[in-house]
Amino acid sequence: MSTLKITDLHVSVETDQGTKQILRGVNLEINSGETHAIMGPNGSGKSTLAYTIAGHPKYTVDSGSITLDGEDVLEMSVDERAKAGLFLAMQYPVEIPGVTVTNFLRTAKTAIDGEAPSLRNWIKEVRESMANLKMDASFSERNVNEGFSGGEKKRHEILQLELLKPKFAVLDETDSGLDVDALKIVSEGVNRAKENTGMGVLLITHYTRILRYIKPEFVHVFVNGKVAEEGGPELADRLESEGYDRYTEIA
Numbered sequence: 001m002s003t004l005k006i007t008d009l010h011v012s013v014e015t016d017q018g019t020k021q022i023l024r025g026v027n028l029e030i031n032s033g034e035t036h037a038i039m040g041p042n043g044s045g046k047s048t049l050a051y052t053i054a055g056h057p058k059y060t061v062d063s064g065s066i067t068l069d070g071e072d073v074l075e076m077s078v079d080e081r082a083k084a085g086l087f088l089a090m091q092y093p094v095e096i097p098g099v100t101v102t103n104f105l106r107t108a109k110t111a112i113d114g115e116a117p118s119l120r121n122w123i124k125e126v127r128e129s130m131a132n133l134k135m136d137a138s139f140s141e142r143n144v145n146e147g148f149s150g151g152e153k154k155r156h157e158i159l160q161l162e163l164l165k166p167k168f169a170v171l172d173e174t175d176s177g178l179d180v181d182a183l184k185i186v187s188e189g190v191n192r193a194k195e196n197t198g199m200g201v202l203l204i205t206h207y208t209r210i211l212r213y214i215k216p217e218f219v220h221v222f223v224n225g226k227v228a229e230e231g232g233p234e235l236a237d238r239l240e241s242e243g244y245d246r247y248t249e250i251a
């Protein structure tokens with residue numbers, strides 16, 4: 001059993017107008033096998049939290065801590081975080097010109113495991129995962145995310161998730177831009193990975209649609225850089241009908 005623990009996290013970013021504080025005391029604890037949904041208005045800092053967990057250099061941690069099984073995540077480089085079992089599916093996945101999906105996946109797998117996967121099993125595993133995600137085999141020879149449609153980029157993120165088998169996955173709006181069928185396929189991919197590895201999931205979303213397929217035990221409302229309320233799945237339904245006015249008025 002693993003635990004990802006975020007304590008009183010304050011994060012800022014340098015902008016042309018000076019230092020901007022974004023996260024203002026985030027507390028969150030996720031255990032293996034648990035799914036936590038984070039919902040909240042645009043600009044409340046959800047992606048900033050995701051990037052800070054992954055170690056994006058743009059974001060400065062001013063105070064607070066992130067630990068994985070007691071180990072200080074903030075002391076780790078981006079690579080070390082991935083090796084420790086943290087995975088981020090980005091809201092806006094980046095293109096990597098000149099690097100094919102096949103090479104990217106194999107390099108990432110080798111770096112994370114510390115050794116190259118056995119070729120025969122690996123090829124089979126990649127093929128199976130791609131077929132499960134209804135990704136055409138031709139994607140493996142395309143450059144990462146180059147010319148991918150929005151939905152194809154999201155499927156590629158989940159392909160990585162299935163193959164890299166992290167302890168904790170942060171999914172930042174993995175559902176946005178997906179058609180109904182793709183949403184189901186991507187959700188099944190996440191659920192498969194959960195079943196196979198017992199990973200914990202932090203699911204950032206604006207819509208309860210995805211929560212019908214990936215069931216969260218906990219829902220956190222994120223407002224103005226921190227968690228404003230916590231509850232069970234019923235909280236997501238309430239947010240969908242009532243919006244965030246109640247929180248933004250007091251924030």
Ligand SMILES: Nc1ncnc2c1ncn2[C@@H]1O[C@H](COP(=O)(O)OP(=O)(O)OP(=O)(O)O)[C@@H](O)[C@H]1O
Nearest residue numbers: 013014015022041042043044045046047048049058
């Ligand atoms: N690199 C940056 N430079 C300047 N401002 C930033 C930067 N990153 C984040 N911000 C600001 O921090 C705030 C929080 O942004 P963030 O992307 O974390 O919000 P979000 O909750 O993910 O929103 P959305 O629901 O629209 O994805 C926003 O006001 C954003 O403009």
Ligand SMILES: [Mg+2]
Nearest residue numbers: 046047048091
């Ligand atoms: Mg965001």
